[in-house]
Amino acid sequence: MKLFLDSAHLGEIREAMSWGAIDGVTTNPSLVAKEGKDFFPLLQEICETVNGPVSMETTSRDAAEMVEEGRVFAKLHQHIVVKCPLTKEGLKATRQLSAQQIRVNVTLCFSPSQALLAAKAGAWCVSPFVGRLDDISADGMGLIRDIKTIYANYGFSTQILVASVRHPMHVVEAARIGADIATMPFTVLEALVKHPLTDSGLDRFLQDWERLPESAKAWKTAGATAARRARTAAVPASRRR
Numbered sequence: 001m002k003l004f005l006d007s008a009h010l011g012e013i014r015e016a017m018s019w020g021a022i023d024g025v026t027t028n029p030s031l032v033a034k035e036g037k038d039f040f041p042l043l044q045e046i047c048e049t050v051n052g053p054v055s056m057e058t059t060s061r062d063a064a065e066m067v068e069e070g071r072v073f074a075k076l077h078q079h080i081v082v083k084c085p086l087t088k089e090g091l092k093a094t095r096q097l098s099a100q101q102i103r104v105n106v107t108l109c110f111s112p113s114q115a116l117l118a119a120k121a122g123a124w125c126v127s128p129f130v131g132r133l134d135d136i137s138a139d140g141m142g143l144i145r146d147i148k149t150i151y152a153n154y155g156f157s158t159q160i161l162v163a164s165v166r167h168p169m170h171v172v173e174a175a176r177i178g179a180d181i182a183t184m185p186f187t188v189l190e191a192l193v194k195h196p197l198t199d200s201g202l203d204r205f206l207q208d209w210e211r212l213p214e215s216a217k218a219w220k221t222a223g224a225t226a227a228r229r230a231r232t233a234a235v236p237a238s239r240r241r
């Protein structure tokens with residue numbers, strides 16, 4: 001399963017990339033507005049930072065306008081995936097953009113019937129919002145199961161991108177079901193790493209290591225000194241302090 005970061009924050013995106021943890025990024029108008037930056041330079045920088053798909057949302061209710069915006073986004077960078085909402089106009093735009101080989105992420109999906117229509121329109125992926133369904137006492141992950149079954153029944157190639165993820169178990173459950181992608185905020189990505197037994201286990205290992213006599217740990221000090229010497233030697237004499 002691919003993991004995407006749901007963020008327009010360059011610091012978070014760079015940090016997650018450095019863990020080798022994410023395969024792409026999703027954004028929406030609310031996330032972009034939070035950054036308070038010029039839209040196109042921000043979009044360009046995100047696309048250049050991420051080695052994978054970057055979903056950017058159109059901001060219109062009208063199909064023709066969505067298509068126009070989508071074409072502008074797509075010209076900006078090859079990583080762009082255009083987000084269109086799951087409305088009649090959004091489906092029209094999806095059909096037209098997909099016919100022009102522009103990848104579309106159909107967003108704001110809350111039912112199996114909507115997901116079926118997104119696939120029929122040729123969407124590259126569909127984004128069911130599990131957290132927002134859970135928020136109103138509906139079954140977010142149940143929707144993912146339904147879409148998985150429907151797409152498998154008919155061999156649709158539209159990918160299931162689990163969105164509005166609120167906690168690590170959403171991600172684990174999405175993986176169990178076999179969703180293609182899960183997108184999550186940075187806080188959830190961080191929570192995926194954490195385990196108290198990892199932390200206490202590492203504390204114990206490092207404390208035990210400290211109990212060794214200095215002479216037994218000499219290789220480490222020697223290694224560090226050698227590395228420092230090599231780094232110094234690599235700097236031209238004129239630039240050494």
Ligand code: E4P
Pocket residue numbers: 006026027028107127129131132163164165183
């Ligand atoms: C995904 O593409 C959406 O931007 C996102 O997951 C929405 O999440 P929220 O319900 O936490 O706003």
